[in-house]
Amino acid sequence: MTRLALNGGPEAAAGLDIPRWPQCTDTSKEYVLDALESEKWCRIIDGADWVDRFESEFADYHDAEHAIAVSNGTVAIELALRASGLQPGDEVLVPAYTFIATASAVACMGGVPKFVDVDPNTFNIDPESVRENVTDRTVGIVGVHFGGYPMDMDELLPIVEEHGLFLIEDSAHAQGSEWRGQRVGTFGDFGTFSFQQSKSLPAGEGGIVVTDDDVLAEEASLVHNIGRPVGAGYKHTMLASNYRLPELQGALLCSQLEKLPDENRRRQENEERLVSELDVIDGIHTLRRDDRITNRGYCVYNFRYDADAFDGLSRDRFLEALRAEGVPASPGYGLPLYKQPAFSREQLGTLVPPDTEIPVNRHLHLPGVEEIMETNVRLSHTALLAEGETINAIPRAIRKIQENVDQLLES
Template identity: 40%
Template sequence: MNASRRTAPVFPEWPRYGDEERAGLIRALEQGQWWRMGGSEVDSFEREFAAYHGAEHALAVTNGTHALELGLQVLGVGPGDEVIVPAFTFISSSQAAQRLGAVAVPVDVDLETYCIDVAAAEAAITPRTRAIMPVHMAGHFSDMDALGKLSADRGIPLLQDAAHAHGSRWRGSRVGETGSISAFSFQNGKLMTAGEGGLVLFPDQASRDEAFLRHSCGRPPTDRKYFHQTSGSNFRMNEFSASVLRGQLSRLDEQIDTREQRAPVLRRLLAEIPGVVPQGRDERADRVPHYMAMFRVPGIGEQRRNELVDELVARGLPAFVVFRAVYRTDGFWETGAPEEGVEALAERCPNSEAIASEGIWLHHRTLLGTEQQMHEVAEIVADALGEK
């Protein structure tokens, strides 16, 4: 590498951990019961996470994909139904519906926030539509005012994909206070992590009770004679994961505070670079945890974008290409795909196409750095972009 090239400062490592996780793991080990039916860590984590997010009911599960699948099951989604999803999202959003035999219907996203375009979602509704799944991309809330009205007017429930949205608020309301089911992920890169894991928040006890049955092979918690009341699978979280996540939750607020301070600085600096457009922010989202620092380079094209990411990585930045539009993956077409082909979907999802080919994201640990480091990050992006 040319010695004159700017290279990245040292950012905090991820995952972060400390005495809270160590104590939790020992506590889980020594209680003598390592699964949720006999231990206390999962139960405690569910209570703590629900309280933090303003919800009455929570159910911890094996991962975020299963959280989405379980939420859809509780909403009654099954074979032949349609679920509206953003075209620009991680593939789990669509596959959770497709695994239930439903059809995933991709719609475009907003070019500023990268969240679902509500007008596009409304236009995609048919008599078979059973749910709409907004994804709070990079921790930025989708337009819950417009989505809530659409849901109420058309009688179609929302399932919030909140895999990036731990600790988010929309006009003062936390995720659990928005009145719909929401699903979280604790995969290794997420804002809270135990390597893997997920959780579903529910607005009522009946939904949570049904979800418990379905996540535990249809078996109620008091059953001793194998009376399986519903179909289901084993989505139960173990005690060790829950103990780690209790520690992770204890430092989430402080980390969000830091990222909320750094993100506006980095966004301003990136916006000053010719040709760079950072992800926008809807100011009604009054607390954003910033799962990713995302930006676009309009017109760069996928190949040059990929080369730019490689250059940023070579300089020490934790940079990544963004998700593909879900319909541009082979896995999307295996089952539960709409009748439209790739190009027809692409034509009605121009914003998703643009973001997928022009977008870059920086790992959220970047935003745990110092304010001076935000200047250094922007200098590296500008320097690398000038060579492309």
Template identity: 35%
Template sequence: MDVSQEAPKFPEWPQFDDAERVALGRALEQGQWWRMGGGEVSAFEREFAEYHGSEHALAVTNGTHALELALQVLGVGPGTEVIVPAFTFISSSQAAQRLGAVAVPVDIDPGTLCLDPAAVEKAVGPRTAAIMPVHMAGHVADMDALEKLSADSGVPIVQDAAHAHGARWRGRRVGEFGSVAAFSFQNGKLMTAGEGGAVTFPEQGLYDEAFLRHSCGRPPTDRGYFHQTSGSNFRMNEFSAAVLRAQLARLDSQIETREQRAPLLSGLLSGIDGVEVQTRDERADRNPHYMMMFRVPGITEQRRNRLVDALIERGLPAFAAFRAIYRCPGFWETGAPQETVDEMAARCPVTEAVYTDTVWLHHRTLLGTEHQMHRIAEIVSDTLGSL
């Protein structure tokens, strides 16, 4: 293969055009730049909730705060436990730990890389206050099994949907499962304002409490500083919301393109000796493809990292996979189970392999041309062969 060819020029990210420019001007000219006086945040919440099939959405400062707020309104706090995937960005566990709860990591499915329901079932105990599936790379976790487990145990689900804007499972959108879901709008996400987050709620009571807690315990009409609950300031500003309204408007077309490109690239990568691509459960009938993830089973972590560096040098926006959360020093600072790293590793064998042998490509690659999908596969194949 001729690797001397010019590196692919993928679409830039974030994407923006006059829609964002007009939106920012609209927010600027309204004269009120915070949510209590302006209209952009409230409008975005209505549009985002409707898009995801939810009764309510609350815009917040970032995706980590979205998770923390979602857990808090469900009663997570000291003396409770939250089941999280061992393979995820560490916000999933830290949101619980910041509330004084214990985060309990469990293993993932080796194909979809989402939370393994069988592992969850073994971990549910008397102190379990929430189960947090992460819709990894846009692939919805097995919500059939998890919803049954939630119903049988009485433990609520909090969906970490940071990768899953616009995703569906058997025709159901993320907001249609009857559980709380948290989203992120960080710079690399499928829609972004640089930072930001949102929580969708299936009923009014949870939304009302979340609103209080995201605004220092203060009702929206309060003029006398009657702070009804404890809380913090997680409010989104008007400029971010204005940008996100424009981002949401083009999300469908971007997902359509990625859904067209992903099967092609997945097939090409799967044809490379030693490469295994994240699988897709056909019940996940819409995947927005936050990442194109592939494994190289048997590769060492150091060699995987050299692979990532080499792919970047050849023009691919490549990244190493998330580290197992129990192998991060920050996980052990507070709210960790009474287990050693080795004990957690022994009960999370899939995570142990995946975090060392997985590479992901940024979703902007899937906004490229069909020719570029072939070029990606050529680069991956040649680079692997030359390590």
């Protein structure tokens, strides 16, 4: 009998070599020091150019015509909503399984987020549920390329077209992801990204919006700079806030972007290794394979766990055992968004015009989301950067738990 690590045995994944994150490289030090010593720490100071440079390099990387860097991924969505013409009380469809910012940005801009279901095979917005929920009050969709897995644009774009909606692609997780050879973020009106510390392109905090539309880009640029073009002095043509990214962050992001393509290649190779081993374990369900996904970015790596194939061992106890074996896995978000107290009628009611119809979110039940809540096993993108073949330690640890599950059921 092999003793499980939870019961004092040796860790099955002891060799799993996951790098620390984020990483301060020599180039990061060089670029940030340059920005620091330039004493131009804000993009609107004459001669400041790190944020300009990052915008141009990120736009190239994502094949977008325009990019406007902002302070984080949450305000990137707010900016995109404002520039897309969202009016107070407008209804916007959002997936109910995502980080809260996707939906709270809608509410904070005076819109009404309407939650739609998610496909457990992809963790992305379910186009069928979008069709069922669209009404004549719906003005747009904020969808998420969750974990870097692209949304099904073949299904989503015709719905957007048919109903005259705007589409914002929340690509906070998807730096480098591609659908049918086209980088994500450029299918809709705007793509928004986050560069928060845990993301695959990190700067502590930071964000960007991309678009191919010249008019929307101009609007977004005005909105991000308190209602005036960059370099326009004190003439403000619009009431707006300050969403600018600092120069030091711009410099840091230029350095981090240089290593992203190689890192994504390594993550993709490791994902292939992982999937080929996980797919043969009874009760482990990896995301649907889709040839239309031609490149992957990553933030989290998800699969689903079926307790029946582990003699009924609960997902949470399985996670405990997996972590004890040396695999840093988590259950993901603790609540579907419609159960978040922040989306109560009372709270939403404070942000929208009187008489706006507000759904009672706490009564919602979305089966796809609820299945994910019960079965999700989440790893960070950093696990996919594991050295050599040490990634194989993850399926090895899972097999060990499955073969010795009686030790957990007895205890």
